[in-house]
Amino acid sequence: MVTREFGSSGLRVSALALGCWPIAGVGWTGVNEQDSLATIRQALDVGINFVDTAYMYGLGGESEILVGKAIAGRRAEVVLATKCGVHWDGGKAVRDSSSARIQEECEASLRRLNVDAIDLYQVHAPDPGTSFQETAQALERLLRQGKIRAIGVSNFDVAQMQEFSRHAPLHSLQPAYSMIRREIERDILPYCEEHRIGVCVYCPLERGLLTDGIRPGESYPAEDSRRQNSNFLGDSFARTRQMVMRLQSIARENGMTLAQLVLNWTVHQPGVTVAIVGATRPHQVLENAHALGRSLTADQMERIRKIVESR
Template identity: 45%
Template sequence: MPPIDAVSLPLKRAKWRRELKYRKLGKSGLEVSVIGLGTLAMGGGGYGPVDDRESITTIRRAIDLGVNFIDTSDNYGLGHAEEVVGRAIKGSRERVILATKGGTPWDNQGRVVIDCRKEVIIRAAEESLRRLGTDWIDLYQIHTPDPQVPFEETAGALQILIREGKVRHIGLSNFWMEEIKEWVSIDGIVSLQMPYNFLHRDIEEDLLPFCRDQGVGLISYTPLLMGMFAGRITQETRFDRDDHRSLYPQFQGASLRQCLALTDRLRMIAQEWGMTLAQLALSWVISRPGITCAIPGARHPNQVEENAGAGRRMLTEGELGEIDRILDEVGIEAQRLMPMRVVKVKKGPRGAVGLLEGGLKLGVPNSVVPGDMVEVDIVKGKVVGLFRGSN
């Protein structure tokens, strides 16, 4: 990555920049800021209404603060987030490590599907380049595994993109232990992007140690649990109809009450340690062993200012222990199961594949037939139960 030009910056900004920490992303030569910027909400298709001018100001403010790692995806707002990122980084492309994702195209009615076939991946990357207004993508990530396509086919497409200079490094996202093992032998895999926050710690069991051994950088997404640990959500919060948080069980009923009780406890600790709740949540994530960086989503400059502040201070072992003690004491597990209807069942290389309402494509038990309802663990993206005859 070209060196960051700090000379022209006002002193205050240069200070922020000096203090924000950077780490190598896996085996790549990329040095990413420990706090990056997620742009899912900027797409406008999931977190309610969006203001592009505000999004662009937010991205530019992040870059000014030294946040050099920007994560987006082709399907955030069906290309809109990439276009916004492209406009924001015009003139400062060299200062940014740009990560996007593919493998989730959409049909002409705007329905997103999972499709990691060779020609789909190559076309998707080319369209991302056009929307982002750049000649290269620093990190191209497969958004989620496609249980219908052999991994060699997808990996082959990625190798072509690297050979052509369109993509510098390859990353994966939402690949759990059983899906990632075959991939690590592929040249150029440098990172894995997974959900990781106070309540979603599944990766600690096996993925995190595995990635550390393999030199794969771990990028934490939803580090604020979609804003829950940023402190603005209360029992009275009502989400817009097109804000996907209204569907998530942790934002409802007893689960929400428990989460809020936890945030109250953590807010007190944050105050004691001289930080905000959001900063505590982010510092915690990036201080956990094996985590390279977190990519909190933000739509307003003041949010990136607050979030970048978390990248200046790592928590000590004693502080991490104190938080674990509180998490154990409060002892909640955010509700994460959702029923979903199976629309089609097809054969995949590793068994039956269910196409679910909403575009998810997941491995299902062989006995599943169209019309069945399955229970999905939405954090792991796995079918964990089946309700027969509910059609």
């Protein structure tokens, strides 16, 4: 597995991380504890050392609990990332990055994960009700207490990162990025590169849409959130399907699956350090882990760029 320096954090991480949102089973269907634990352990077995979870993955921190169980006895093999600042309240996601809340959430995450320290602690999303100064100082206090080893934010824009980093070191950003969501290329990726902020992008496979298993929203069960997701419906889905069919022929030329081509492309985009990929079953992790085993030629990268830009 390819590994990389993660910005200025001092952490060395695999270029693919395992995303542990799907295993929480909220808005996702077909998950069970046995497969979820096997999926996390499979990731470690193939050299994926970076595991990303969050308090709000699951209504009661279920994803963190599963991660804690799966990594028991293997702590040294894992760069453990989780998030704070968004919680569930009566089925609604509420943003609260106040100082007291962050301290309390961190201590609860440490208990659920059953570890002494979190390697990367990320603010899940900006909280309009709390100043960035208060949030940043709360994270810096956790750093001084040794409860966390690096500080990250997620879903922040450049101005928000600038304000945050006036009050605490900022080691990483977790933004959305995929072949069909490339907005961060404009100013966020160049800013992070210039300031040595590690970038771990989420949803590179667009929740399974950019894989050989591409399916329309209507085909998912009623309780699966992909049924309502606009990327899986109507014109957007049709355009993605066209793009996918053209990409599949390049993948075949190279003996790759579509997911492997997409992940390979993603981690080779300028400014991207890591692609966080969700999975619910070990065989998906195995397939994805081999994405970086083959190279795409400069000519293939250029053809992919044209296909992606013409979607």
